[in-house]
Ligand code: IPE
């Protein structure tokens with residue numbers, strides 16, 4: 602499907618859910634679903650790039666998954682991540698995509714960290730699109746980390762304690778996991794759950810939400826296009842009323 606550049610969201614965030622169900626439905630082990638999910642990830646990443654999306658963020662592992670899933674599943678995911686990164690280097694380079702991550706990866710195995718680091722360095726000059734993997738990511742943890750970092754700046758005298766009123770939304774956002782991240786225009790969740798599961802809570806305040814019953818391994822380019830058609834037809838009002846003449850959201854104070 603064709604979309605004009607101004608119709609395409611600059612940033613799409615994906616909650617890649619339903620890998621386990623996809624596998625169980627076929628009588629496979631859940632792990633098979635993760636492998637198939639990785640295939641879907643590649644397909645959707647390249648489609649985002651073709652569409653002209655500037656940032657695509659993928660929720661691959663939550664802090665809660667990391668804590669609560671069986672160790673066997675987590676170590677399988679670690680191996681899969683490593684293989685995936687090596688396999689996708691050509692795809693990232695051919696498509697001019699920069700890979701980056703958010704989340705606490707400090708306890709990941711050393712070889713996985715090394716592969717991640719190498720891939721980030723390799724793709725660091727690519728400026729076609731950012732592919733951001735959320736790994737052991739939790740939004741509440743991210744917000745707490747930002748508060749801690751801000752408090753430390755006050756403690757260390759970098760922020761004047763008498764001027765804390767100047768801590769605006771923009772100032773605060775600069776302490777979040779990726780200060781370069783634009784708020785997502787569209788958040789897509791697969792597998793039919795109507796919740797955010799601790800994903801980008803601050804950043805998705807005004808994101809459009811699209812929830813589909815398709816399980817992540819089945820989520821294909823036409824499903825993404827379907828989400829975009831819906832997105833294009835939404836009115837983003839940001840709490841204002843739409844001006845009937847221009848169709849733009851504007852308030853009496855002009856913002
Ligand atoms: C989401 O798929 C991906 C990860 C958490 C790694 P699930 O594993 O949650 O799949 P379902 O929800 O059990 O089907």
Ligand code: IPE
Nearest residue numbers: 616617618660661662663798
């Ligand atoms: C959210 O899916 C996390 C990822 C997709 C990585 P979950 O399957 O962990 O979410 P819940 O447990 O259903 O809320």
Ligand code: MG
Nearest residue numbers: 618619620621
């Ligand atoms: Mg799930």
